[in-house]
Amino acid sequence: MARVREVGSLWIGGNLSWMEQLCxxxxxxxxxxxxxxxxQPIENVPEGVILRDGREILDTEDFIKYEGKDxxxxxxxxxRLHxxxxxxxxxxxxxDVYCWRPLDYDSDYVFGLELREVSQGSPRINNAVLGLPADSQMLAEMLEFTSDQYAIPPFLKPKVRAEYQVLADAGTPLHVSQQKWGVWGPTMVSYFARKLGLTDLALPVDAFYPVTFPERLDIIRAARRVHEKITENTTGMHLWASNKRELSLRHNGVPSKGSFILELMEKHGLRAEDAPLRARGWRLLDGELVENIDLEDVDLFTDIGGRSRPLAYEIWKRWGAAVQIVDVDGHGKFPDRPTKAIAEYRDYLIGLGLPEDRVTIARTLEDVQPADVIAHLPGFEKEGKLKDFLPVFGRVLKPGSRMFTDIxxxxxxxxxLRPMGTNEVLSERESEGVKVARVLFRAGEAEEIAATVPTPEPGWSEIARDLAGKDGFFRESDTHSFLYIPRGSDTLVVTFDNLDIAMEKREDRRPWGFSFIEKQGWSMLGVMANGWTWYRDPWVWDQFDDLATSDFFDQFKRVVFYGASMGGYAACAFVAACPGAHVVAISPQxxxxxxxxxxxxRYKAAWDRDFSGHYGDASEVSKAAGKVFILYDPYEPLDSGHVDRFTHNNVLKLRAPLLGHRLGSSLQQMGVLSPITLGALNGTLTELEFYRLIRARKTSTRYQKELFKRVVGKGRKDLARKLGRYVLTRGDNRYIRKELALL
Structure with missing residues (x-):
């Protein structure tokens, strides 16, 4: 007879979401x-689950977390080891492990492979399901290893271990919370299993991970995708908690019709709306936000954009509030025709029991009614800007309104928002390398609201179409746009810029170099990215393919591609669309x-993007260019590493020592960016002229500071004093003045 086993898990405290309840x-x-x-107390544990105080296992209040990860x-x-x-x-x-059938294993060694294909001799064992004999050597060694929270993991790559050892030798060892994600997880378990010759005991992938991590989205998609992977070996099934993010972002936090996970919910008689999802470290589309509403009564809840179904349901359950759904896009614009998803949202709420007359849709600005609680979630700060919604805010806000939004x-x-009331940051997360705050806004007086809502300024689309005029063109997608401004010249400058910077940080709200290029009488093609995308988007590639195969570039005698950092990468990569064109790139990747x-x-936001194809590796495809001018700081090791990869004969590398990655701003402060750029764009810039111009760096406070730091760093204190005195007798440098006093 198979051995009856007991399983254990951990939840620090607070309510479970429907995914934990299901499992x-x-x-x-x-x-x-x-x-x-x-x-800590948990109020919604399914009946039949045994609750025990975690202090029986580990009596601590030190719930260590990875640095920056909640x-x-x-x-x-x-x-789990203890x-x-x-x-x-x-x-x-x-x-997040679901029981497909009882775990009735006889052996005390219970663990499984997580990938179907692994490199020979290096099986990857996951620890989502893990059983080890209490007196086993493997458990003893892992307990001993984790007892030292500053230990250097022997299973990390030699280069990483060497970096950790340098820190340890310097007396600043790296705590486990600052080490790589998962350092005490599957990597550690796999290492000790290999070390002790226990990998043969690992159960096959289909035992616990029939849906592997790369396939995890299948769980929230069509059920057939999962059923075909389940075998007679399957017992526990890892549902991958990372699916919560996708469910929250694209499925309103609830299982979709026909999905495998909805099938499981229905099998066990659970309803997602009764236990909203809670993601790591931040709250997303969930009814948990209802706990932050400090109002006794809520008569009307308004969902701007229709993205907060669980919150709407929770507010109706608690206060019986009516629900108003505002049908606008990510830029605060009302669509020409009703949005299908908004109508489905209304039907969804009615299906949950809300009376039909309590759910309305506002399809024009005039339809919007003042509300007690408003949701403006999530993603609008990614798609558009809060100021795009000021006309809507002017209608929906009233004194004392509460609004949830992301900034x-x-x-x-x-x-x-500040002129209209007060902001309280509820939580923060990181999205594509940018911090995003989830905010509870409390509206002030009616006069403050009215005074803040101006006549709407034109958005980028309106500005761009006006600049293009009848002879140019403007093309846009959700994340990128192309603006062509013809000026009757035989020179075209193609620039790459970030739309956020253009719209938020430049008074003229124009692409980089607009006025400069206009003064030269040159035509301009401005390629704009709505975020840190590195232009790795098939839509962008298609636009350049179209321009390359038409006669667009042929009408100009001279074409120059320009960009800095991310834009510098793009200038070098997309010049392949116009062979023979020149490139000016500042600190490019x-x-x-x-x-x-x-x-x-750097740039984790773009690590998962596709950098292959004919516009992929800029150092290789830029060989199609005529001349490639690269300006960079050779003392910035990462920038220098990229520049070293540009090895073709058409590359001219111009060194600007100690001016940093933001080389453009340094040159601007020195007053030499304009002549350098003009010379590079019109083809007259030489190495001699460049190095003559950047001699101005000697009076640059940035250059002086970096030079002083390097001298001090090499232990040359006497030389540092001479340098400091030289600088201070010719002007002031606050940093050097303070540091010199300490020498």
């Missing part, structure tokens, strides 16, 4: 004893393909 209840419904350890994954990796030591025979399961760092969103430049640690 826990699946074990109960299969007749498998399951214990949920916890440190996740208990690191603590859970540690807890659980198996204190509870012999108990199998650990993550709270991206550097977007100016706080400044938009060559690619962000991690297999080619693994040493590039």
């Amino acid at each position: 826990l209840k699946s074990f109960v419904d299969q007749g498998q004893k399951i214990t949920l350890f916890h440190y 996740s208990y994954a690191l603590f859970a990796d540690l807890f 659980m198996m030591k204190h509870c012999p025979g108990m199998i650990w399961v993550d709270t 991206r760092g550097g977007s100016g969103g706080f400044g938009v 060559s690619t962000l393909d991690r297999s080619i430049v693994p040493w590039e640690t």
Whole structure:
């Protein structure tokens, strides 16, 4: 007879979401004893789940987390080891592991492979399901290893271990919370299993991970995609909690019709709306936001854009509030025809029990009524700007209104709302390398609201179409746009710029170099990115393909591609569409393909983008250019690493030492950006002229500071004093003045 096993899991505290409820209840419904350890009260644990105080296993209040990650994954990796030591025979399961059939394994070694194909001799074992003998050497060694939170993991790559060792030797060892994500997870388990010759005990992939991590979205899609992967070996099924993000972003936080996960919810009699999703470290589209509403009564809830179904349902349940859905796009514009998704939203709420007369749709600005609570979530700060919605805010806000919204760092969103009331940051997350704050806004007096709502300014589309005129063109997608302005000249300058910077940080709200290029009488093609995309978008590639195969570039005698940093990469990459054109690139990247430049640690937002194809590796495809001028600081190691990859004969590398990655702004402050750029664009710039111009750096406070720091860093204090005195006798440099006093 198969051995009856007990499983255990951990939830620090607070309400479970429907995904955790589903997984826990699946074990109960299969007749498998399951214990949920916890440190704080949990109010919605499924009936039949045994609750035990986590302090029985680890008596601590130090729930260690990875630095910058509001996740208990690191603590859970540690807890499961101690659980198996204190509870012999108990199998650990993550709270996102579903019980397909009872885990009735006879062996105390219970773990499985997570990938169908692994490199020879290096199997990857996941620890979402993990059982080890309490007296096993493997468990003992992992407990000993994790007892030192500053230990250098022997299973990391030699280069990483070497970096950690340097820090340790310097007396500043790296704490586990600052080390790589998952350091106490599958990588550690796989290492010790290999070390002790236990990998043969690993169950096949279909035991616990029939849907692998790369396939994880299948779980929230058509059920047939999953059923065909389940086998007779399958017992526990990892549902991958990372699916919460996708569910929240694209499925309103609830399972979609026909999906595998909805099939499971219906099987166990659960409804997602009763336990909204909670994602790591931030709240997304969920009813948990209702706890932040500090109003006694809510008569009307308004959802701007129709993206907050769970919150609408929670507010109706608590206050019986009517729901108003405002049918606008990400730029605050009302569509020409009703949006299908908005109508489906209304039907969805009615299907949950809201009376038909309590759910209305506002399809014009005049339809919008003042509301007590408003949701403006999520993603509008990514698509558009808060100021785009000022006309809507002017209609929906009233004194005392509460509004939930997201504000991206550097977007100016706080400044938009501040004149109308007060902002409270509820949580923060990172999206594509930019911090995003989830904010509760409390509206002030009616006069403050009215005074803040101006006549709407034209958006980028209106500005661009006006600039293009009847002879130019403007093309746009959700994330990029092309603006062509003809000026009757035989020179075309193609620039690459970030739309956020153009619209938010430039008074003229024009692409980079607009006035400069206009003064020369040159035609201009401005390629704009709505964010840090590195232009890795098939739509952008299609536009350049179209321009390359038409006679667009042929009408000009001279074409120059220009960009800095991300734009510098694009200038070098897309010049392939116009062979023979020149390139001016400031501090460019060559690619962000991690297999080619693994040493590039910046720009995580673009690491998962596709850098292949005929506009891919800029260092290679730029060989099609006539001349490639690259301006860079050779003392910036990452910039220099990229520039070193440009090896073709058409490349002229112009060094600007100690002026940093933001070389353009440094040259601008020195007053030499304009002549350098003009010379490069019109083809007259020579190496001699360039180096003559940047001699001006000697009076640049940035250059002086960096030079002083390097001298001090080499221990040359006497030389640093001489340099400091030289600088200060010819002007002031605050940094050097302060540091010199300390020498």
